[in-house]
Amino acid sequence: MAVPDTAAADGAQAVPAxxxxxxxxxxxxxxxxxALFIGLLVAFALGLEHDPKLVPSPFIGKxxxxxxxxxxxxxxxxxxxxxxxxxxxxxxxxxxxxxACRDEHPVLMRxxxxxxxxxxxxxxxxxxxxxxxxxxxxxxxxxxTGADLDGxxxxxxxxYGVPETFVVDAQGRIAFKQxxxxxxxxxxxxxxxxxxRLRGDPSAASVVDH
Numbered sequence: 001m002a003v004p005d006t007a008a009a010d011g012a013q014a015v016p017a018x019x020x021x022x023x024x025x026x027x028x029x030x031x032x033x034x035a036l037f038i039g040l041l042v043a044f045a046l047g048l049e050h051d052p053k054l055v056p057s058p059f060i061g062k063x064x065x066x067x068x069x070x071x072x073x074x075x076x077x078x079x080x081x082x083x084x085x086x087x088x089x090x091x092x093x094x095x096x097x098x099x100a101c102r103d104e105h106p107v108l109m110r111x112x113x114x115x116x117x118x119x120x121x122x123x124x125x126x127x128x129x130x131x132x133x134x135x136x137x138x139x140x141x142x143x144x145t146g147a148d149l150d151g152x153x154x155x156x157x158x159x160y161g162v163p164e165t166f167v168v169d170a171q172g173r174i175a176f177k178q179x180x181x182x183x184x185x186x187x188x189x190x191x192x193x194x195x196x197r198l199r200g201d202p203s204a205a206s207v208v209d210h
Contacts, residue, residue: 063081
């Protein structure tokens, strides 16, 4: 004797197992990509809120990497780790092909004109002669300029891209890293107060290293 189907007895139509399986696959194929797309949108939105310029550098408070670079073509002074001692200085990573470096350049020239701090240039992956031509045209804010032709020294410094600028204390330790161009606001609000503090000015405002 056959056992009556409960769902049929209640007026509902039973769904065969193969149909249920097909419906499950349909839901997965239809809703799966949609859920993935929504997840990517959320991740992208969170990424927009995260400023890569605020990523802490593992080199803050540590000695600058040991390196020695020949001078840029047309300059007589290269750049080495030993040049970054006995005075507070800046190391500016730049390149003649870098658009943002062009935007930043007037700020560096202002610092040179004011005699604010020695600025050393680390020329990143430039062709021979390009950096010299660029500096001859735009003005040269650097005390020393090392040619990092293959970019290996920049990697040792943890450089993400150009421009980047490091404040180095008189003991040769990295005190601050600026990712992206120095703006007048960053210069006046962060870098100059930090330089004063590193030089022992008791009136200098406290700057949070990042």
